[in-house]
Amino acid sequence: KSKKYAKAATKEIKTAGVIGAGIMGGGIAYQSALKGVPAVMKDIKQDALDLGMKEAGKILKKGVERGKVNNEKMIKVLSSITPTLLNDAVKDVDIVVEAVVENPKVKGSVLAEIEGVIGDDAILTSNTSTISITELAKNLKHPEKFCGMHFFNPVHKMPLVEIIRGEKTSDDTVNAVVAYALKLGKTPIVVNDCPGFLVNRVLFPYLAGFAGMVDEGVDFVGIDKVMEKQFGWPMGPAYLSDVVGIDTADHCTVVMESGFPTRMKRDESSAIAKLAAAERYGQKNGKGFYVYGTDKKGKPT
Ligand code: NAI
Numbered sequence: 001k002s003k004k005y006a007k008a009a010t011k012e013i014k015t016a017g018v019i020g021a022g023i024m025g026g027g028i029a030y031q032s033a034l035k036g037v038p039a040v041m042k043d044i045k046q047d048a049l050d051l052g053m054k055e056a057g058k059i060l061k062k063g064v065e066r067g068k069v070n071n072e073k074m075i076k077v078l079s080s081i082t083p084t085l086l087n088d089a090v091k092d093v094d095i096v097v098e099a100v101v102e103n104p105k106v107k108g109s110v111l112a113e114i115e116g117v118i119g120d121d122a123i124l125t126s127n128t129s130t131i132s133i134t135e136l137a138k139n140l141k142h143p144e145k146f147c148g149m150h151f152f153n154p155v156h157k158m159p160l161v162e163i164i165r166g167e168k169t170s171d172d173t174v175n176a177v178v179a180y181a182l183k184l185g186k187t188p189i190v191v192n193d194c195p196g197f198l199v200n201r202v203l204f205p206y207l208a209g210f211a212g213m214v215d216e217g218v219d220f221v222g223i224d225k226v227m228e229k230q231f232g233w234p235m236g237p238a239y240l241s242d243v244v245g246i247d248t249a250d251h252c253t254v255v256m257e258s259g260f261p262t263r264m265k266r267d268e269s270s271a272i273a274k275l276a277a278a279e280r281y282g283q284k285n286g287k288g289f290y291v292y293g294t295d296k297k298g299k300p301t
Pocket residue numbers: 019020021022023024025042043044045048099100101102103110127128129130150151152153243244245248284
């Protein structure tokens with residue numbers, strides 16, 4: 001079905017801008033550059049830009065070692081990502097994917113700022129995990145040119161991209177964004193708007209159930225082992241929360257509660273909220289449920 005949308009696209013995406021060079025922004029810029037769409041990657045912190053470039057280099061190096069990528073391609077991909085601290089650098093791109101912190105206020109002002117910089121023809125998207133696209137569009141002059149483009153982590157491995165249609169998103173916008181996702185080698189699905197969209201409306205009740213068990217005193221390492229080894233999932237909920245980012249997961253619970261106050265009631269004293277308050281953000285700062293760093297494979301130690 002996604003091919004149908006792409007076929008109807010009137011705008012081709014040739015250049016991209018990514019706002020936020022964190023776990024997701026860095027991955028999106030890398031994937032775009034890999035598939036021949038040069039990406040400007042903007043952050044407010046030089047450290048984040050450096051880390052984003054380093055991570056892209058690491059993935060490419062692995063590709064070289066496995067014989068999947070040659071040196072020439074590695075250089076081409078890296079030189080197709082332009083790290084920058086300036087909003088102005090995205091003024092000529094065809095699409096912007098916003099990937100800053102999961103906070104409606106911050107996203108609202110970043111999106112309005114970027115809308116003021118990009119050209120009349122450009123498309124604006126948000127990689128938000130949970131925030132309603134219709135709500136985010138309220139700050140924008142052109143909500144018809146805005147939609148959700150929700151990638152999954154790690155971007156270079158996960159095929160799914162949710163394309164979220166807000167109340168005012170135009171068909172042209174959806175078509176062009178689906179076509180861009182396909183160009184990136186992804187599997188886009190077009191979904192309607194509501195907090196959490198499709199995947200996170202399933203995932204967050206699961207994580208809330210897990211956090212509740214930890215609060216009751218069940219060992220999270222044991223839960224992970226059962227879910228991975230016996231149940232067969234690629235990672236258990238504690239490890240998954242560390243990969244996602246405990247801060248991000250915690251922010252998402254705030255948004256989910258606002259959308260589903262009864263079903264998704266936030267528990268301030270849950271393991272995830274407590275770890276976030278203790279600034280144990282997961283793999284991104286070396287400690288979350290697990291402590292990272294001594295195992296070369298990045299596995300929990
Ligand atoms: P992160 O914390 O790794 O990165 C966020 C980046 O945004 C940081 O580098 C920060 O410096 C930058 N930033 C903050 N304010 C900014 C601004 N005004 N302008 C430019 N850059 C700014 O977060 P992560 O995990 O990459 O998440 C980003 C977005 O992607 C969030 O909306 C999150 O919900 C969503 N997402 C996260 C997934 C995950 O597994 N971590 C999966 C799918 C979506």
